[in-house]
Amino acid sequence: MILTVAAVVFREQFKEGVGSYSNLVGAGGVGVLMGIVTVGWLEERWSKERIIAGAFVVGGLGLLGAALYLRGWSILVASFVVGLAFAWKKVPVDTIVQGSLPDGYRGRVFSVYDVVYNVARIIAAALVIPLVPAIGTHGTVALVSLLFIAWAPVLPRWIGGVADVRIVFSEGAREEEWPRAVRWGAAEESVDVIKAWLEERSGERRRCFRLALRDGSDLDVSRAESGGLWMIDRERDEPRTSP
Known part of the structure; x- marks a missing residue:
């Protein structure tokens, strides 16, 4: 969206042609x-969620500065800041998505994830067409900057939760018995229990299982003994050892 707006600014306000677009890129x-x-x-100093939030704030402030003082050089600075914020958002988000998925589903989820991401960018660029005539170039850049800043606390909170998985027990069995399968969305996969134990974390007792998946990996899951969601703690691809 910002590149589209910037191209319009250079062409209409500064009377610069295609060469300006290469400078923007x-x-x-x-x-x-x-x-x-x-x-x-x-990432060595802050959590991924904080980095993502900070990236939105940095990007939003950079765009707000460009909106208040729209010049050729300020658009170039805004393009640099948006690129910087893009990497600060994209790398942690990709890492979180990758770490939250089992190996058997990672490729398929990333394929959908990339398609959705690219479609969203196309839609954002298309929105510039009616926005610029309606509220002007300054207004469009300012609107995007405010959306960046407003979104800063939302996405990190949305992705900040730990990945969860449904544990399937034998039909009619009590919760104390061992699981027979895990369910990822609509897909269900049979498992073998390698190990079961109780663990104390942050003053809370958790019931834990190490499960053997059909692709050869092991999955550690846990849940508060009092109830709640089962959480993915770790996935191991190394050869299994006896409990």
């Missing part, structure tokens, strides 16, 4: 590269 690319280089340093 270049500035954004440098921002993305800088974000990729620095995101590892950020």
